[in-house]
Amino acid sequence: MRLSFALALAVVSASAPAARPAAVVASSGPAEIRTGVAAMEAAWNRGDFRGYMRGFANPGVVFVSRGRIQDGWQGTLDHYLRDYGGTAERRGILRFWHLKIEMLAPDAAMLVGRYRLDRPVDPQTGINTRLFRKIGGRWVVTMNHVSSLEAPARP
Numbered sequence: 001m002r003l004s005f006a007l008a009l010a011v012v013s014a015s016a017p018a019a020r021p022a023a024v025v026a027s028s029g030p031a032e033i034r035t036g037v038a039a040m041e042a043a044w045n046r047g048d049f050r051g052y053m054r055g056f057a058n059p060g061v062v063f064v065s066r067g068r069i070q071d072g073w074q075g076t077l078d079h080y081l082r083d084y085g086g087t088a089e090r091r092g093i094l095r096f097w098h099l100k101i102e103m104l105a106p107d108a109a110m111l112v113g114r115y116r117l118d119r120p121v122d123p124q125t126g127i128n129t130r131l132f133r134k135i136g137g138r139w140v141v142t143m144n145h146v147s148s149l150e151a152p153a154r155p
Contacts, residue, residue, distance in 0.1 A: 092119030
C-alpha cells in the first residue's frame with residue numbers, strides 16, 4: 001500500500017507543471033517593461049501616437065504634466081495629437097534612458113528615468129515617473145508623471 005501511494009505521488013508530481021519561484025516571475029518584469037518602453041519610443045519617433053498609447057492603460061491611465069492631469073487615455077492621446085501631431089519637426093525625436101525599475105509586487109512596478117524630446121521649437125528634457133501594472137498579461141503604464149526642466153532663456 002505504501003509503495004502504491006509513493007508511486008502515485010511520484011507520477012502526479014512528475015506530471016504537474018513546475019511552479020516558477022516568485023523571484024523568477026518578478027525578475028522578468030523589468031526586461032518586459034524595458035521592451036515596452038523601447039516600443040513606445042519607436043512608435044513616437046515614427047509618428048504613430050496610437051502605437052505609443054498602446055503602452056498605457058486604456059481607459060484609466062492618469063497622466064500628469066505641466067501642472068495638469070489629462071483626462072484618461074483618450075485625453076492623453078488628444079493632447080499628443082494636438083500638441084505634437086502633424087510634422088516630424090513638431091513631433092521631434094523622443095528618447096528614454098537611465099531607466100530605474102523597481103518591482104513593487106509581481107504585477108506592479110515603478111519606473112523612474114530621464115527623457116528628452118529633441119525638436120527645433122520647445123525641446124524638452126526631464127524626469128519621467130511611471131507606475132506600471134501587469135494587466136491582461138501586458139505591462140502598461142497606469143500613472144505617468146513628467147517633470148520637465150525649464151529650458152534656458154534664448155537671447
